[in-house]
Amino acid sequence: MTTHLNETHDPSLRSWVVSANQPQTDFPVQNLPFAVFRRSGSDEPWRGGVAIGDQILDLAAADAAGVFTGLAGSAVKAGSEATLNALMAMGSQAWQALRLALSRALRDGAKEQTALQTCLVPQAQAEYTVPARIGDYTDFYTSVYHATNIGRLFRPDNPLMPNYKWVPIGYHGRASSVGVSGQAFVRPSGQIMPPGATEPVVGPSRRLDIELELGIFLGTGNPLGEPVGIEEAESHVFGLCLLNDWSARDLQAWEYQPLGPFLAKNFATTISPWIVTLEALAPYRVAFQRPEGDPSPLPYLDSSVNREAGAFDIQLQVGIQTPAMREAGQGDASICLTSYRHAYWTIAQMVTHHTVNGCNLQPGDLFGSGTLSGPTLDQAGALIELTQGGKNPLQLPNGEQRTFLEDGDAIVLRGWCEKPGAARIGFGECRGTILPARKA
Numbered sequence: 001m002t003t004h005l006n007e008t009h010d011p012s013l014r015s016w017v018v019s020a021n022q023p024q025t026d027f028p029v030q031n032l033p034f035a036v037f038r039r040s041g042s043d044e045p046w047r048g049g050v051a052i053g054d055q056i057l058d059l060a061a062a063d064a065a066g067v068f069t070g071l072a073g074s075a076v077k078a079g080s081e082a083t084l085n086a087l088m089a090m091g092s093q094a095w096q097a098l099r100l101a102l103s104r105a106l107r108d109g110a111k112e113q114t115a116l117q118t119c120l121v122p123q124a125q126a127e128y129t130v131p132a133r134i135g136d137y138t139d140f141y142t143s144v145y146h147a148t149n150i151g152r153l154f155r156p157d158n159p160l161m162p163n164y165k166w167v168p169i170g171y172h173g174r175a176s177s178v179g180v181s182g183q184a185f186v187r188p189s190g191q192i193m194p195p196g197a198t199e200p201v202v203g204p205s206r207r208l209d210i211e212l213e214l215g216i217f218l219g220t221g222n223p224l225g226e227p228v229g230i231e232e233a234e235s236h237v238f239g240l241c242l243l244n245d246w247s248a249r250d251l252q253a254w255e256y257q258p259l260g261p262f263l264a265k266n267f268a269t270t271i272s273p274w275i276v277t278l279e280a281l282a283p284y285r286v287a288f289q290r291p292e293g294d295p296s297p298l299p300y301l302d303s304s305v306n307r308e309a310g311a312f313d314i315q316l317q318v319g320i321q322t323p324a325m326r327e328a329g330q331g332d333a334s335i336c337l338t339s340y341r342h343a344y345w346t347i348a349q350m351v352t353h354h355t356v357n358g359c360n361l362q363p364g365d366l367f368g369s370g371t372l373s374g375p376t377l378d379q380a381g382a383l384i385e386l387t388q389g390g391k392n393p394l395q396l397p398n399g400e401q402r403t404f405l406e407d408g409d410a411i412v413l414r415g416w417c418e419k420p421g422a423a424r425i426g427f428g429e430c431r432g433t434i435l436p437a438r439k440a
Protein backbone atom coordinates (compact mmCIF):
# COMPACT_ATOMS: atom_id res chain seq x y z
CA MET A 1 0.00 0.00 0.00
CA THR A 2 2.89 2.39 0.53
CA THR A 3 4.33 1.29 -2.82
CA HIS A 4 2.19 3.79 -4.74
CA LEU A 5 3.14 7.36 -5.50
CA ASN A 6 0.63 10.12 -4.73
CA GLU A 7 0.48 13.92 -4.72
CA THR A 8 2.85 14.14 -1.70
CA HIS A 9 5.71 12.75 -3.83
CA ASP A 10 5.29 15.27 -6.69
CA PRO A 11 8.85 16.58 -7.27
CA SER A 12 7.52 19.98 -8.39
CA LEU A 13 6.00 20.74 -4.94
CA ARG A 14 7.57 23.71 -3.16
CA SER A 15 7.15 24.88 0.42
CA TRP A 16 6.56 28.31 1.92
CA VAL A 17 9.44 27.35 4.25
CA VAL A 18 12.08 28.68 1.84
CA SER A 19 14.98 26.50 3.11
CA ALA A 20 12.96 23.37 2.17
CA ASN A 21 13.35 24.33 -1.52
CA GLN A 22 17.18 24.22 -1.51
CA PRO A 23 18.26 21.44 -3.90
CA GLN A 24 20.60 19.75 -1.39
CA THR A 25 18.33 19.86 1.68
CA ASP A 26 17.58 16.52 3.34
CA PHE A 27 14.13 17.79 4.29
CA PRO A 28 12.07 19.06 1.34
CA VAL A 29 8.26 19.02 1.58
CA GLN A 30 8.32 15.54 -0.05
CA ASN A 31 10.13 14.03 2.99
CA LEU A 32 8.40 15.10 6.27
CA PRO A 33 10.25 12.83 8.79
CA PHE A 34 9.43 12.72 12.53
CA ALA A 35 11.61 13.30 15.61
CA VAL A 36 11.17 14.18 19.30
CA PHE A 37 12.81 17.48 20.27
CA ARG A 38 12.90 20.58 22.47
CA ARG A 39 14.92 23.81 22.44
CA SER A 40 18.57 23.12 23.37
CA GLY A 41 19.40 23.60 27.01
CA SER A 42 15.76 24.27 27.95
CA ASP A 43 13.49 22.35 30.28
CA GLU A 44 10.65 22.48 27.77
CA PRO A 45 8.66 19.26 27.41
CA TRP A 46 9.88 16.85 24.76
CA ARG A 47 7.40 16.66 21.87
CA GLY A 48 7.14 15.40 18.33
CA GLY A 49 8.20 17.49 15.37
CA VAL A 50 8.42 17.25 11.59
CA ALA A 51 11.50 18.40 9.66
CA ILE A 52 10.91 20.96 6.92
CA GLY A 53 14.05 22.58 5.43
CA ASP A 54 16.16 23.86 8.33
CA GLN A 55 13.10 24.14 10.59
CA ILE A 56 11.01 21.82 12.78
CA LEU A 57 7.23 21.98 12.70
CA ASP A 58 6.34 21.67 16.41
CA LEU A 59 3.42 19.20 16.54
CA ALA A 60 2.40 20.26 20.07
CA ALA A 61 2.16 23.88 18.92
CA ALA A 62 0.27 22.84 15.77
CA ASP A 63 -2.11 20.80 17.92
CA ALA A 64 -2.68 23.73 20.29
CA ALA A 65 -3.32 26.02 17.30
CA GLY A 66 -6.00 23.62 16.06
CA VAL A 67 -4.64 23.70 12.50
CA PHE A 68 -5.42 20.07 11.65
CA THR A 69 -8.76 18.27 11.90
CA GLY A 70 -10.17 14.77 11.55
CA LEU A 71 -7.82 11.78 11.48
CA ALA A 72 -4.85 14.05 10.71
CA GLY A 73 -5.77 16.19 13.73
CA SER A 74 -5.86 13.11 15.98
CA ALA A 75 -2.47 12.07 14.60
CA VAL A 76 -0.99 15.52 15.32
CA LYS A 77 -2.27 15.26 18.90
CA ALA A 78 -0.68 11.81 19.30
CA GLY A 79 2.53 13.14 17.72
CA SER A 80 2.74 15.98 20.24
CA GLU A 81 3.55 13.58 23.09
CA ALA A 82 7.04 13.02 24.54
CA THR A 83 7.39 9.79 22.57
CA LEU A 84 5.99 8.86 19.17
CA ASN A 85 4.56 5.53 20.44
CA ALA A 86 0.95 6.76 20.36
CA LEU A 87 1.32 8.01 16.78
CA MET A 88 3.06 4.78 15.81
CA ALA A 89 0.20 2.76 17.31
CA MET A 90 -2.44 4.60 15.23
CA GLY A 91 -1.52 2.71 12.08
CA SER A 92 -0.83 3.37 8.43
CA GLN A 93 -4.17 5.02 7.62
CA ALA A 94 -3.51 7.74 10.21
CA TRP A 95 0.14 8.16 9.10
CA GLN A 96 -1.01 8.63 5.50
CA ALA A 97 -3.71 11.13 6.50
CA LEU A 98 -1.14 13.09 8.52
CA ARG A 99 1.41 13.10 5.70
CA LEU A 100 -1.17 14.37 3.22
CA ALA A 101 -2.37 17.11 5.58
CA LEU A 102 1.20 18.19 6.41
CA SER A 103 2.14 18.21 2.73
CA ARG A 104 -0.83 20.40 1.81
CA ALA A 105 -0.35 22.76 4.78
CA LEU A 106 3.37 23.29 4.14
CA ARG A 107 3.11 23.89 0.38
CA ASP A 108 3.47 27.26 -1.29
CA GLY A 109 0.22 29.18 -0.97
CA ALA A 110 -1.29 27.03 1.82
CA LYS A 111 -3.96 28.80 3.86
CA GLU A 112 -2.40 27.29 7.01
CA GLN A 113 0.87 29.25 6.51
CA THR A 114 0.04 32.09 8.91
CA ALA A 115 -0.99 29.75 11.74
CA LEU A 116 1.92 27.32 11.20
CA GLN A 117 4.63 29.98 10.87
CA THR A 118 4.45 30.47 14.64
CA CYS A 119 4.86 26.68 15.15
CA LEU A 120 8.38 26.52 13.60
CA VAL A 121 11.55 25.98 15.65
CA PRO A 122 14.96 26.27 13.90
CA GLN A 123 16.80 22.94 13.87
CA ALA A 124 19.94 24.87 14.88
CA GLN A 125 18.23 25.65 18.23
CA ALA A 126 16.94 22.12 18.92
CA GLU A 127 18.13 19.07 20.81
CA TYR A 128 16.72 15.59 20.27
CA THR A 129 15.97 12.46 22.24
CA VAL A 130 15.25 8.85 21.29
CA PRO A 131 11.95 9.25 19.41
CA ALA A 132 10.10 6.30 20.93
CA ARG A 133 9.98 4.22 24.08
CA ILE A 134 11.71 1.17 22.62
CA GLY A 135 10.32 -1.94 24.26
CA ASP A 136 12.48 -4.38 22.34
CA TYR A 137 15.38 -4.06 19.94
CA THR A 138 16.28 -6.81 17.48
CA ASP A 139 19.37 -6.65 15.30
CA PHE A 140 19.29 -8.55 12.01
CA TYR A 141 22.15 -9.57 9.71
CA THR A 142 20.76 -8.83 6.25
CA SER A 143 23.93 -8.15 4.23
CA VAL A 144 25.30 -11.36 2.76
CA TYR A 145 28.54 -9.46 2.00
CA HIS A 146 28.98 -8.49 5.66
CA ALA A 147 28.06 -11.98 6.84
CA THR A 148 30.64 -13.49 4.47
CA ASN A 149 33.41 -10.96 5.27
CA ILE A 150 32.92 -11.30 9.04
CA GLY A 151 32.50 -15.06 8.82
CA ARG A 152 35.82 -15.31 6.96
CA LEU A 153 37.60 -13.40 9.77
CA PHE A 154 36.01 -15.35 12.64
CA ARG A 155 35.79 -18.75 10.89
CA PRO A 156 38.14 -18.86 7.85
CA ASP A 157 37.13 -22.41 6.95
CA ASN A 158 33.37 -21.81 7.21
CA PRO A 159 32.52 -18.16 6.42
CA LEU A 160 28.81 -18.32 5.56
CA MET A 161 26.66 -20.62 7.66
CA PRO A 162 24.33 -22.89 5.65
CA ASN A 163 21.18 -21.33 7.18
CA TYR A 164 22.03 -17.80 5.97
CA LYS A 165 20.25 -17.97 2.61
CA TRP A 166 17.08 -19.41 4.20
CA VAL A 167 16.65 -17.58 7.53
CA PRO A 168 16.73 -13.80 8.13
CA ILE A 169 19.25 -14.15 11.00
CA GLY A 170 18.94 -11.88 14.03
CA TYR A 171 19.45 -11.64 17.77
CA HIS A 172 17.64 -9.85 20.57
CA GLY A 173 19.58 -6.70 21.45
CA ARG A 174 19.39 -4.23 24.30
CA ALA A 175 17.04 -1.23 24.16
CA SER A 176 18.28 0.62 27.27
CA SER A 177 21.56 1.76 25.67
CA VAL A 178 20.05 3.08 22.43
CA GLY A 179 20.88 6.80 22.26
CA VAL A 180 20.30 9.58 19.78
CA SER A 181 22.80 11.32 17.49
CA GLY A 182 25.23 13.42 19.52
CA GLN A 183 25.73 10.56 21.96
CA ALA A 184 29.22 10.31 23.51
CA PHE A 185 29.98 7.09 25.35
CA VAL A 186 32.80 5.56 27.33
CA ARG A 187 34.97 2.96 25.61
CA PRO A 188 33.65 -0.39 26.86
CA SER A 189 35.69 -2.80 28.95
CA GLY A 190 35.24 -6.54 29.22
CA GLN A 191 36.85 -9.95 28.89
CA ILE A 192 39.38 -10.32 26.11
CA MET A 193 41.48 -13.35 25.17
CA PRO A 194 44.78 -11.84 23.93
CA PRO A 195 46.38 -13.57 20.91
CA GLY A 196 48.44 -16.55 22.08
CA ALA A 197 47.26 -16.30 25.71
CA THR A 198 45.72 -19.20 27.61
CA GLU A 199 43.58 -17.10 29.99
CA PRO A 200 41.46 -14.03 29.34
CA VAL A 201 42.10 -10.56 30.77
CA VAL A 202 39.61 -7.82 31.58
CA GLY A 203 40.20 -4.33 30.24
CA PRO A 204 39.19 -1.67 27.71
CA SER A 205 38.38 -2.85 24.19
CA ARG A 206 41.22 -2.21 21.75
CA ARG A 207 39.17 -3.22 18.72
CA LEU A 208 36.24 -0.83 18.94
CA ASP A 209 34.29 -0.76 15.67
CA ILE A 210 31.22 0.65 13.98
CA GLU A 211 28.38 -1.00 12.10
CA LEU A 212 26.57 1.03 9.44
CA GLU A 213 22.91 0.02 9.67
CA LEU A 214 19.39 1.29 9.15
CA GLY A 215 16.98 1.26 12.09
CA ILE A 216 13.39 0.18 11.44
CA PHE A 217 10.74 1.50 13.83
CA LEU A 218 7.64 -0.68 14.17
CA GLY A 219 4.31 1.09 14.21
CA THR A 220 1.37 -1.18 14.92
CA GLY A 221 2.13 -4.42 16.69
CA ASN A 222 0.55 -7.87 16.51
CA PRO A 223 -1.12 -9.96 19.23
CA LEU A 224 0.96 -12.74 20.77
CA GLY A 225 0.41 -15.91 18.78
CA GLU A 226 -0.73 -14.16 15.57
CA PRO A 227 1.96 -14.00 12.87
CA VAL A 228 2.08 -11.09 10.41
CA GLY A 229 1.85 -12.28 6.81
CA ILE A 230 4.23 -10.81 4.25
CA GLU A 231 1.41 -9.01 2.43
CA GLU A 232 0.61 -6.98 5.57
CA ALA A 233 4.14 -6.74 6.96
CA GLU A 234 5.06 -3.26 5.70
CA SER A 235 1.84 -1.72 7.03
CA HIS A 236 3.27 -2.41 10.52
CA VAL A 237 6.41 -0.33 9.82
CA PHE A 238 6.42 3.35 10.80
CA GLY A 239 9.73 4.32 9.22
CA LEU A 240 13.51 4.15 9.00
CA CYS A 241 16.43 5.93 10.66
CA LEU A 242 20.22 5.61 10.60
CA LEU A 243 21.72 3.27 13.20
CA ASN A 244 25.31 2.69 14.36
CA ASP A 245 25.71 -0.63 16.18
CA TRP A 246 29.02 0.06 17.98
CA SER A 247 30.88 -3.24 18.38
CA ALA A 248 33.84 -4.32 20.53
CA ARG A 249 35.42 -6.95 18.26
CA ASP A 250 37.85 -8.30 20.88
CA LEU A 251 35.03 -8.88 23.38
CA GLN A 252 32.93 -10.35 20.57
CA ALA A 253 35.57 -12.84 19.40
CA TRP A 254 35.88 -14.32 22.90
CA GLU A 255 32.24 -14.33 23.98
CA TYR A 256 30.19 -14.99 20.83
CA GLN A 257 30.14 -18.79 20.82
CA PRO A 258 27.76 -20.48 21.31
CA LEU A 259 24.95 -17.95 21.91
CA GLY A 260 26.02 -14.92 19.83
CA PRO A 261 26.46 -11.20 20.58
CA PHE A 262 26.21 -10.02 24.19
CA LEU A 263 28.46 -7.43 25.88
CA ALA A 264 30.33 -6.71 22.63
CA LYS A 265 27.21 -4.95 21.36
CA ASN A 266 25.00 -3.71 24.20
CA PHE A 267 27.05 -0.81 25.62
CA ALA A 268 25.79 1.75 23.04
CA THR A 269 23.72 1.97 19.85
CA THR A 270 23.30 5.39 18.24
CA ILE A 271 20.36 6.33 16.00
CA SER A 272 19.57 9.46 13.99
CA PRO A 273 16.80 11.63 15.47
CA TRP A 274 14.70 11.68 12.28
CA ILE A 275 12.47 8.77 11.22
CA VAL A 276 11.72 8.81 7.48
CA THR A 277 8.40 7.09 6.74
CA LEU A 278 8.08 4.22 4.28
CA GLU A 279 5.60 6.36 2.36
CA ALA A 280 8.24 9.09 1.87
CA LEU A 281 10.61 6.41 0.52
CA ALA A 282 8.11 5.06 -2.06
CA PRO A 283 9.85 6.70 -5.07
CA TYR A 284 13.03 4.84 -4.15
CA ARG A 285 11.68 1.30 -4.08
CA VAL A 286 13.54 -1.21 -6.22
CA ALA A 287 13.13 -4.88 -7.02
CA PHE A 288 14.31 -7.46 -4.47
CA GLN A 289 16.79 -9.64 -6.28
CA ARG A 290 18.89 -12.65 -5.40
CA PRO A 291 22.09 -13.64 -7.19
CA GLU A 292 21.62 -16.31 -9.88
CA GLY A 293 21.55 -19.80 -8.37
CA ASP A 294 20.63 -18.71 -4.82
CA PRO A 295 17.54 -20.35 -3.30
CA SER A 296 14.19 -18.55 -3.53
CA PRO A 297 12.77 -17.50 -0.15
CA LEU A 298 10.30 -19.96 1.37
CA PRO A 299 6.68 -19.13 0.45
CA TYR A 300 5.93 -17.29 3.74
CA LEU A 301 8.82 -14.89 2.90
CA ASP A 302 7.77 -14.35 -0.70
CA SER A 303 5.18 -12.13 -2.41
CA SER A 304 4.90 -10.44 -5.78
CA VAL A 305 5.04 -6.97 -4.17
CA ASN A 306 8.15 -7.97 -2.23
CA ARG A 307 9.80 -9.26 -5.40
CA GLU A 308 8.89 -6.23 -7.50
CA ALA A 309 9.40 -3.40 -4.98
CA GLY A 310 10.49 -4.78 -1.59
CA ALA A 311 13.96 -3.20 -1.52
CA PHE A 312 14.98 0.46 -1.17
CA ASP A 313 17.80 2.33 -2.92
CA ILE A 314 19.07 4.43 -0.01
CA GLN A 315 22.60 5.83 -0.34
CA LEU A 316 24.61 5.42 2.86
CA GLN A 317 27.89 6.98 3.93
CA VAL A 318 30.23 6.70 6.91
CA GLY A 319 32.54 9.57 7.88
CA ILE A 320 35.23 9.70 10.56
CA GLN A 321 36.47 12.83 12.33
CA THR A 322 39.55 12.31 14.48
CA PRO A 323 40.51 14.73 17.29
CA ALA A 324 43.33 16.08 15.06
CA MET A 325 40.86 16.78 12.26
CA ARG A 326 38.52 18.49 14.72
CA GLU A 327 41.34 20.68 16.10
CA ALA A 328 42.35 21.64 12.54
CA GLY A 329 38.75 22.64 11.77
CA GLN A 330 38.34 19.79 9.25
CA GLY A 331 35.05 17.96 8.77
CA ASP A 332 34.75 14.19 8.72
CA ALA A 333 36.41 12.09 6.00
CA SER A 334 34.35 9.52 4.09
CA ILE A 335 35.44 5.90 4.61
CA CYS A 336 32.47 4.03 3.10
CA LEU A 337 29.76 4.65 0.51
CA THR A 338 27.12 2.02 -0.24
CA SER A 339 23.38 1.47 -0.79
CA TYR A 340 20.68 -0.35 1.13
CA ARG A 341 19.62 -2.00 -2.15
CA HIS A 342 22.29 -4.69 -1.66
CA ALA A 343 20.53 -6.21 1.41
CA TYR A 344 19.79 -9.95 1.17
CA TRP A 345 16.48 -9.73 3.06
CA THR A 346 13.79 -7.02 2.87
CA ILE A 347 11.98 -5.14 5.64
CA ALA A 348 8.79 -7.10 4.93
CA GLN A 349 10.70 -10.37 5.27
CA MET A 350 12.20 -9.24 8.60
CA VAL A 351 8.76 -8.41 10.05
CA THR A 352 7.20 -11.63 8.78
CA HIS A 353 10.03 -13.85 9.93
CA HIS A 354 10.16 -12.19 13.38
CA THR A 355 6.50 -13.05 13.94
CA VAL A 356 6.28 -16.46 12.20
CA ASN A 357 6.46 -18.18 15.59
CA GLY A 358 3.79 -15.88 17.06
CA CYS A 359 6.23 -13.40 18.66
CA ASN A 360 4.40 -10.14 19.34
CA LEU A 361 5.84 -6.83 18.10
CA GLN A 362 4.81 -3.59 19.76
CA PRO A 363 4.64 0.07 18.70
CA GLY A 364 8.10 1.61 19.08
CA ASP A 365 10.03 -1.67 18.74
CA LEU A 366 13.28 -1.20 16.83
CA PHE A 367 14.96 -3.48 14.31
CA GLY A 368 18.52 -3.01 13.08
CA SER A 369 19.11 -4.06 9.47
CA GLY A 370 22.54 -5.47 10.25
CA THR A 371 25.73 -3.97 8.81
CA LEU A 372 24.92 -2.90 5.25
CA SER A 373 28.14 -3.78 3.47
CA GLY A 374 27.91 -3.78 -0.32
CA PRO A 375 29.65 -6.12 -2.77
CA THR A 376 33.02 -4.29 -2.92
CA LEU A 377 35.52 -3.49 -0.17
CA ASP A 378 34.96 0.30 -0.26
CA GLN A 379 31.28 -0.44 0.40
CA ALA A 380 32.00 -2.24 3.69
CA GLY A 381 30.12 -0.79 6.67
CA ALA A 382 32.53 -1.81 9.46
CA LEU A 383 36.22 -1.14 10.16
CA ILE A 384 36.93 -4.84 10.67
CA GLU A 385 36.04 -5.35 6.99
CA LEU A 386 37.58 -2.10 5.67
CA THR A 387 40.92 -2.98 7.33
CA GLN A 388 40.80 -6.79 6.83
CA GLY A 389 40.65 -7.51 10.52
CA GLY A 390 42.96 -4.61 11.44
CA LYS A 391 45.78 -5.70 9.10
CA ASN A 392 45.50 -2.87 6.52
CA PRO A 393 44.98 0.51 8.20
CA LEU A 394 42.79 3.15 6.55
CA GLN A 395 44.76 6.13 5.28
CA LEU A 396 42.95 9.35 6.20
CA PRO A 397 43.33 12.55 4.11
CA ASN A 398 45.33 14.34 6.86
CA GLY A 399 47.97 11.57 6.95
CA GLU A 400 46.57 9.76 9.99
CA GLN A 401 45.78 6.04 9.96
CA ARG A 402 43.05 4.04 11.63
CA THR A 403 42.41 0.37 12.14
CA PHE A 404 39.92 0.54 15.00
CA LEU A 405 38.51 3.61 16.79
CA GLU A 406 40.64 5.77 19.07
CA ASP A 407 39.47 7.96 21.95
CA GLY A 408 37.93 11.19 20.70
CA ASP A 409 37.04 9.82 17.27
CA ALA A 410 33.57 10.76 16.03
CA ILE A 411 31.66 8.69 13.47
CA VAL A 412 28.99 10.31 11.30
CA LEU A 413 26.47 8.24 9.32
CA ARG A 414 24.48 9.87 6.52
CA GLY A 415 21.72 8.56 4.29
CA TRP A 416 19.87 10.01 1.31
CA CYS A 417 17.90 9.09 -1.79
CA GLU A 418 18.13 10.78 -5.17
CA LYS A 419 17.25 10.02 -8.77
CA PRO A 420 15.91 11.87 -11.82
CA GLY A 421 12.18 12.53 -11.60
CA ALA A 422 11.93 12.43 -7.78
CA ALA A 423 12.71 14.87 -4.99
CA ARG A 424 15.98 14.24 -3.17
CA ILE A 425 15.27 13.29 0.47
CA GLY A 426 17.68 12.58 3.34
CA PHE A 427 17.97 11.23 6.85
CA GLY A 428 20.15 13.97 8.42
CA GLU A 429 23.08 12.78 10.52
CA CYS A 430 23.79 10.09 13.09
CA ARG A 431 26.88 11.15 15.08
CA GLY A 432 28.60 9.44 18.03
CA THR A 433 31.90 10.07 19.83
CA ILE A 434 34.22 7.76 21.81
CA LEU A 435 35.24 8.84 25.32
CA PRO A 436 38.24 7.29 27.12
CA ALA A 437 37.65 4.09 29.10
CA ARG A 438 36.83 4.41 32.79
CA LYS A 439 39.86 4.13 35.05
CA ALA A 440 40.05 0.64 36.52
Ligand code: CA
Residues within 6 Å of the ligand: 139, 140, 211, 213, 245, 368, 370, 371
Ligand atom coordinates in the same frame (compact mmCIF):
# COMPACT_ATOMS: atom_id res chain seq x y z
CA1 CA B 1 24.84 -5.27 14.01
